[in-house]
Amino acid sequence: MKAFASDRYTLPLPPTHTFPMAKYAMLRQRVIEDQSVAAQDLLEPPAATDSELRLVHHADYLERVVCGTLTEREVRELGLPWSEALVERSRRSVGGTIQAARWALKDGLAVNLAGGTHHAAAGKGAGYCVFNDVAVAIRVLQAEGVIARALVIDCDVHLGDGTAQIFANDPSVFTFSIHGAKNYPLRKPESDLDIPLDDGTSDDEYLEALKYGLAAALNRSGADIAFYLAGADPYADDRLGRLALSMAGLAARDRLVFQACLDQRLPVAVSMAGGYARQIADTVAIQAETVKLASLYAGRWPQGNGAGPWNSLDSDSLPSKGGSL
Numbered sequence: 001m002k003a004f005a006s007d008r009y010t011l012p013l014p015p016t017h018t019f020p021m022a023k024y025a026m027l028r029q030r031v032i033e034d035q036s037v038a039a040q041d042l043l044e045p046p047a048a049t050d051s052e053l054r055l056v057h058h059a060d061y062l063e064r065v066v067c068g069t070l071t072e073r074e075v076r077e078l079g080l081p082w083s084e085a086l087v088e089r090s091r092r093s094v095g096g097t098i099q100a101a102r103w104a105l106k107d108g109l110a111v112n113l114a115g116g117t118h119h120a121a122a123g124k125g126a127g128y129c130v131f132n133d134v135a136v137a138i139r140v141l142q143a144e145g146v147i148a149r150a151l152v153i154d155c156d157v158h159l160g161d162g163t164a165q166i167f168a169n170d171p172s173v174f175t176f177s178i179h180g181a182k183n184y185p186l187r188k189p190e191s192d193l194d195i196p197l198d199d200g201t202s203d204d205e206y207l208e209a210l211k212y213g214l215a216a217a218l219n220r221s222g223a224d225i226a227f228y229l230a231g232a233d234p235y236a237d238d239r240l241g242r243l244a245l246s247m248a249g250l251a252a253r254d255r256l257v258f259q260a261c262l263d264q265r266l267p268v269a270v271s272m273a274g275g276y277a278r279q280i281a282d283t284v285a286i287q288a289e290t291v292k293l294a295s296l297y298a299g300r301w302p303q304g305n306g307a308g309p310w311n312s313l314d315s316d317s318l319p320s321k322g323g324s325l
């Protein structure tokens with residue numbers, strides 16, 4: 001299984017900053033130690049280009065990001081100080097998801113060890129998210145005619161508000177989010193399917209809700225590819241999470257997602273998304289387990305032709321978005 005790492009492109013953050021930048025390098029080391037990814041399959045993605053980013057993001061926003069002319073208010077909402085390193089890092093992170101999506105179509109599953117920046121909307125960044133990697137990857141593959149329809153399975157504990165807005169009126173992309181009802185962001189635009197959960201939701205309740213959501217989303221999306229945001233932040237000891245999943249519960253979550261997609265021969269591109277555990281090692285352990293499981297499921301994928309039935313572009317025969325359950 002191919003995995004994409006961009007941790008060499010890091011951000012100069014003050015030591016007191018909430019964002020756990022160190023998790024990315026730790027995760028890369030860990031997936032090699034675990035032998036979830038072979039050294040030759042761990043690749044550095046190219047930076048997403050302006051023309052790729054413009055498939056989703058407004059030209060004026062992109063320019064303000066690239067030139068460092070974001071307003072103070074925009075920087076505050078983003079939650080990260082501007083630097084040239086931030087721009088390069090954000091481009092690489094999007095590049096990782098584009099590459100993961102390409103390899104998922106070939107191998108069934110592939111992973112970006114970063115990405116999942118789902119709070120970024122077309123014209124603005126927010127909540128540590130500069131560009132929306134999943135949205136850009138979908139638009140790139142659609143523009144190339146490689147896919148027609150996509151499904152976003154967003155299991156980060158926060159609602160993917162940027163993703164929901166970007167695809168709000170687009171029947172070719174089905175957005176599914178399972179998240180904390182009382183969590184950031186305050187204003188919650190609607191995904192195609194939202195499952196808001198109460199504070200303190202634990203494993204069994206979460207997994208039941210996810211099972212229902214997955215079945216409905218897979219049934220309604222008619223997708224050629226799924227993007228899985230495997231946020232580690234529903235974890236009980238996450239500082240920003242408010243839910244109460246155990247590590248075993250999060251692994252069960254990953255298995256449910258991978259198995260449901262495998263059952264339908266739906267390729268999956270995985271992004272890591274959030275993770276703010278009190279102990280950074282916990283976030284890394286959760287995400288390393290996601291990668292390990294992804295590689296196990298990749299091994300179960302029917303291999304060989306690189307163009308399975310899931311690659312069909314015959315979208316007329318697919319169920320339309322928004323149909324009844």
Ligand SMILES: [Zn+2]
Pocket residue numbers: 156157158231233273274275
């Ligand atoms: Zn999150």
